[in-house]
Amino acid sequence: MGQPGRNVMTPLAIAVLALLDERPMHPYEMYQLLIARREDLLVKVRPGSLYHSVARLADDEMVVAEGIGRAGNRPERTTYRITDSGRSALRARIAELLRMPVQEYPIFRVALSEAHTLPREQVVALLDERVEHLSRARADMDALLDWTRGRAVPRRYFVVLEYMRATTHAELTWIEDFAAELGSGAVPWEQFDPGTGERITDDHPHEWPGGDHPEAAPRPRWAARS
Known part of the structure; x- marks a missing residue:
């Protein structure tokens, strides 16, 4: 059993947990909703990576399979729901990201x-x-x-x-x-x-104070976090 927490809280995992916080659904439905809502502008959304993310969240007990269903001649699909630990981890991670700037590298x-x-x-x-x-x-x-x-x-x-x-x-x-x-x-x-x-x-080229031992520019406080 994995340990729920930041190690699996990728941007796609956040999006998946947020969807399941609305209601239980199967991965393909999650994919359709993410595309329809244009959340592919925020995170990379591909069916394979989404299924992998759901599997990792299930391993860490953040989501759990609720049942298997079939619509017409379509393949069977497993519906997942968020667990209490998954909901707590989701809210904690969102709160952390809203509160604290991190150093990104565009x-x-x-x-x-x-x-x-x-x-x-x-x-x-x-x-x-x-x-x-x-x-x-x-x-x-x-x-x-x-x-x-x-x-x-x-x-x-x-x-x-x-x-x-x-x-x-x-x-x-x-x-x-x-x-x-x-x-x-x-x-x-x-x-x-x-x-x-x-x-x-x-x-x-790249002339900088300090000669052979260049003087380091001040490091912003927010740059220490990533």
């Missing part, structure tokens, strides 16, 4: 931190292209929000869309402003030989 941040390895004009063009993608994403979220409001879906069920829309808008605005600064020449940038593409900037 790949765009890595690209942005190393963008100086590309010529200024190329970075501006790439960021302008990203702005176009983000603008379309924001429009899609607006359409989703209109759809939910038009069907009187309670706001508590789609507040995450409002958050996603707000963060997308904030990223888009920052990138637009930075790309404009970079394009105007206001931001000092690396220089490259147009023939070879080699860096020809005078200062030392």
Whole structure:
């Protein structure tokens, strides 16, 4: 028997337990609901990974099989329900994630931190292209929000869309402003030989205080948690 807790509380496991907190259902029904509710925008949802997640939760006694049923000529399907320990673990994990920021590692941040390895004009063009993608994403979220409001879906069920829309808008605005600064020449940038593409900037690459023993920048308190 496993030990219920954070070791199995993946994003998909949280989504599964939250569905079963509504009512018992079988994994394929969970999959259909997650897709219909567009929760695939929040977690990676594939039938195989969902069935695996349910099996792990069952091993840890967070969910339990309630019965096997068949509809017409369809295969038999096992219905699961959440256990008391599963419900407690779900609520504790959600409370923890709401309360405490954790250090995540979005790949765009890595690209942005190393963008100086590309010529200024190329970075501006790439960021302008990203702005176009983000603008379309924001429009899609607006359409989703209109759809939910038009069907009187309670706001508590789609507040995450409002958050996603707000963060997308904030990223888009920052990138637009930075790309404009970079394009105007206001931001000092690396220089490259147009023939070879080699860096020809005078200062030392990644120049940082401290020489051979670089001074460490302050570590944010939230960065210690992951």
